[in-house]
Amino acid sequence: DQQVKQNSPSLSVQEGRISILNCDYTNSMFDYFLWYKKYPAEGPTFLISISSIKDKNEDGRFTVFLNKSAKHLSLHIVPSQPGDSAVYFCAASSGTSYGKLTFGQGTILTVHP
Amino acid sequence: EAQVTQNPRYLITVTGKKLTVTCSQNMNHEYMSWYRQDPGLGLRQIYYSMNVEVTDKGDVPEGYKVSRKEKRNFPLILESPSPNQTSLYFCASSSWIQGVLLGELFFGEGSRLTVL
Numbered sequence: 001d002q003q004v005k006q007n008s009p010s011l012s013v014q015e016g017r018i019s020i021l022n023c024d025y026t027n028s029m030f031d032y033f034l035w036y037k038k039y040p041a042e043g044p045t046f047l048i049s050i051s052s053i054k055d056k057n058e059d060g061r062f063t064v065f066l067n068k069s070a071k072h073l074s075l076h077i078v079p080s081q082p083g084d085s086a087v088y089f090c091a092a093s094s095g096t097s098y099g100k101l102t103f104g105q106g107t108i109l110t111v112h113p
Numbered sequence: 114e115a116q117v118t119q120n121p122r123y124l125i126t127v128t129g130k131k132l133t134v135t136c137s138q139n140m141n142h143e144y145m146s147w148y149r150q151d152p153g154l155g156l157r158q159i160y161y162s163m164n165v166e167v168t169d170k171g172d173v174p175e176g177y178k179v180s181r182k183e184k185r186n187f188p189l190i191l192e193s194p195s196p197n198q199t200s201l202y203f204c205a206s207s208s209w210i211q212g213v214l215l216g217e218l219f220f221g222e223g224s225r226l227t228v229l
Contacts, residue, residue, distance in 0.1 A: 006155070036218070043117070043203050043220030044156070089155060099144060099163050100171060101218070105155035 003027045004092050006104035013111050019077040021107050023090035026071065030092040030102075035064060035075050038087045038106070047088075048075070080111045115140045119204050119221035126194055127229050134189045134224050136204030144207045145187035146171070146218070147179065149200040156203065162187055163209070194228040201225050 005024045013019045023033075031052035036044035050057040050064045050073070057064050063076045077084055091103045117138045126132055138145065146161035148171075158171030162181040176198055178190040187206075191198060202225075205218040 009153075034218075041222070043205070043222050044218075045220070046217040049217075091156075099146070099161045099169060101146070101158055101161075102172065103148070103156035103158075105153060 004102045004104040006107045008107050010108040013080045015113050016079045019080040021075040021088050023073045029094040032093045034091045036089045082111050085111050117219050117221040119224045123225050125227045129193050132191050136187045138206040142206035143209050146205050147189045148203045196228050199228045
């Protein structure tokens with residue numbers, strides 16, 4: 001049972017435009033969400049996180065939006081750059097067990113110059 | 114340099130031959146965890162450890178063992194590897210603040226394991 005789903009395996013965007021990566025979850029106990037970026041042959045690196053007490057968190061070009069009623073979060077990258085081309089994973093955890101982190105399948109983002 | 118180090122980075126082995134993938138971090142992190150990455154399935158958590166001598170199962174613990182005898186090390190043990198354990202494995206670590214995972218997991222570079 002996939003509790004965190006990224007339904008778009010890939011996304012292609014032109015440089016300078018907005019990239020929107022989506023993530024849905026089914027477990028209503030999840031209250032902390034994170035995004036990670038992964039380049040080939042490297043480990044994932046942390047991008048941005050959001051707690052369920054917020055609906056938006058911003059860090060430079062990256063903004064994460066959380067819609068609790070829809071159990072949906074999205075990562076916006078504006079403006080997109082070729083160096084943003086990577087696999088993006090969303091992840092979720094709950095206050096009952098913050099050590100247990102559930103990841104989505106990942107979305108491959110390609111930003112074309 | 115702050116880092117999470119995994120060894121070996123690449124390994125080809127045969128079914129049933131016990132192996133250990135080591136993981137070491139130099140950031141004095143309390144939390145450590147193991148993940149496997151498979152096509153179409155993303156990252157799945159195998160085991161995690163909140164501190165020394167404290168370990169717990171993730172989503173896919175079957176066929177794996179872990180131990181946390183020292184804060185810096187968290188080895189992953191495959192007692193009797195099988196072909197379905199062929200995967201890319203990542204170790205990660207992080208700190209806690211007041212019982213909350215900081216969120217910024219630091220990952221190792223990965224260990225690609227093939228079981229024939």
